[in-house]
Amino acid sequence: MNFIKRFFSGMKQKDSVSEPVEVVKPVSEEKTQSTTSSTASAESDAAEKRFADAPPAPRVVLHAPVLNENIFPAESEDILIKAQPSQTGDQCMFTVNRVLMKGASWYFDSFESAAESSLAESLFSLDDVETVLVCESTVTVTRKDKTLIDWKELAKEVGAAIRGSIEEGSCLIAEKIISSIPSEDVIREGIQKVIDEEVNPGVAGHGGQINLLGVKGNSVTIQMGGGCQGCSAADLTLKQGIHTSFRKAVPQVGAIFDETDHTAGLNPYFS
Amino acid sequence: MPRVLTFKVNIETGKQGPNETVNFCFNGHKMPFENVTGSNESDAIFEGSFDVNSFAHSLTLVGPEKGKWNVEKVTVDYECEGEKPYVVKWGAVTLDETTEMNLWQDPPAPMFDV
Numbered sequence: 476m477n478f479i480k481r482f483f484s485g486m487k488q489k490d491s492v493s494e495p496v497e498v499v500k501p502v503s504e505e506k507t508q509s510t511t512s513s514t515a516s517a518e519s520d521a522a523e524k525r526f527a528d529a530p531p532a533p534r535v536v537l538h539a540p541v542l543n544e545n546i547f548p549a550e551s552e553d554i555l556i557k558a559q560p561s562q563t564g565d566q567c568m569f570t571v572n573r574v575l576m577k578g579a580s581w582y583f584d585s586f587e588s589a590a591e592s593s594l595a596e597s598l599f600s601l602d603d604v605e606t607v608l609v610c611e612s613t614v615t616v617t618r619k620d621k622t623l624i625d626w627k628e629l630a631k632e633v634g635a636a637i638r639g640s641i642e643e644g645s646c647l648i649a650e651k652i653i654s655s656i657p658s659e660d661v662i663r664e665g666i667q668k669v670i671d672e673e674v675n676p677g678v679a680g681h682g683g684q685i686n687l688l689g690v691k692g693n694s695v696t697i698q699m700g701g702g703c704q705g706c707s708a709a710d711l712t713l714k715q716g717i718h719t720s721f722r723k724a725v726p727q728v729g730a731i732f733d734e735t736d737h738t739a740g741l742n743p744y745f746s
Numbered sequence: 747m748p749r750v751l752t753f754k755v756n757i758e759t760g761k762q763g764p765n766e767t768v769n770f771c772f773n774g775h776k777m778p779f780e781n782v783t784g785s786n787e788s789d790a791i792f793e794g795s796f797d798v799n800s801f802a803h804s805l806t807l808v809g810p811e812k813g814k815w816n817v818e819k820v821t822v823d824y825e826c827e828g829e830k831p832y833v834v835k836w837g838a839v840t841l842d843e844t845t846e847m848n849l850w851q852d853p854p855a856p857m858f859d860v
Contacts (some may be wrong), residue, residue, distance in 0.1 A: 532844065534806075534808070534809065534844055534845055534846045535844060535845050535846070536804075536806055536845075536846055536847070536848050537839050537841070537845050537846070537847050537848065538847075538848050539817070539820070539836040539837050539838065539839035539847055539848070540836065540837040541834060541835065541836055541837075541851065542819070542835040542836065542837050544835070546857070555859070556859070556860050557857050557858065557859055557860070558857065558858055558859075558860045559855050559856070559857040560855065560856075561855065562855055569860070627858075630858070630860045631860050633860065634860025635860075
């Protein structure tokens with residue numbers, strides 16, 4: 476209450492001395508203006524001087540290898556499988572404690588493509604499995620029903636199918652597939668050609684570019700740069716554009732890894 | 747993009763270390779570590795932490811102002827809001843006055859046995 480009384484009495488006092496204040500005002504304003512203008516000019520000089528110096532050169536961000544520790548207990552004889560759904564929920568990666576396809580990978584896009592590969596055949600026998608990618612000791616599955624993101628139920632079925640195929644002891648990946656995998660040089664040449672002639676001209680309109688970082692077996696690693704880096708549609712470009720172009724041009728290409736750091740870069744997404 | 751509450755680093759230096767203040771860059775802001783023990787001289791171990799309380803876009807270890815820094819191994823313990831604490835380990839890299847090292851990795855996607 477005292478505070479309110481003081482506030483109102485203060486206002487009244489101000490009203491009662493409004494005229495003298497108005498007379499004095501221009502003088503003080505002038506003073507303030509002159510002081511402000513001199514301060515402003517000094518500040519602008521300082522700013523000019525500061526910006527006259529070259530800005531520090533941006534540092535290059537290096538990516539050291541991440542050291543993965545074994546997720547399975549050592550020397551376990553049981554078939555152990557861990558499921559890891561992706562952040563977007565459209566696919567799930569299953570890691571097995573043994574090698575399924577040594578030094579290579581293969582992408583199965585239909586039941587027909589899985590012929591003679593017992594692992595893929597057993598997975599395609601599940602209703603909701605759309606595609607299967609086998610790479611070393613992992614299996615990545617996409618599902619038909621894109622509205623479901625909870626993988627618990629399907630993951631159990633996939634896990635049982637993988638385990639069943641391994642226990643069966645039959646040929647996990649067809650011999651004809653393994654023998655059809657070309658050399659790294661052939662894969663590199665084909666992928667580089669499709670990047671140069673098809674992919675990069677396409678993404679250049681958005682200020683983007685795709686670089687081929689490496690080929691290991693028939694798995695390729697790419698990096699997105701320019702406007703593609705940090706773009707919210709990068710995942711879509713990768714999965715629906717780049718993957719499709721790569722697989723159409725070089726059908727034997729297996730896993731396609733993206734090593735883009737979408738949070739860094741000097742020119743991410745039309746800066 | 748989680749809110750990082752705090753992070754702690756353990757840096758093992760190899761044969762060459764600058765023995766100078768160790769800085770990190772969080773979302774482009776360069777700062778020294780707090781609660782520092784050890785150093786980044788040759789064959790030494792440096793430990794430091796920082797209470798960030800901010801959303802992470804980027805986190806890097808800034809290279810030395812002069813000379814080279816052989817980083818043998820970096821272990822980072824993250825505590826993020828609404829996430830279980832997690833640890834990421836990186837292997838060897840050599841930093842200099844033109845480079846920095848990425849120290850950020852999103853919390854791992856949940857994994858379960860099937």
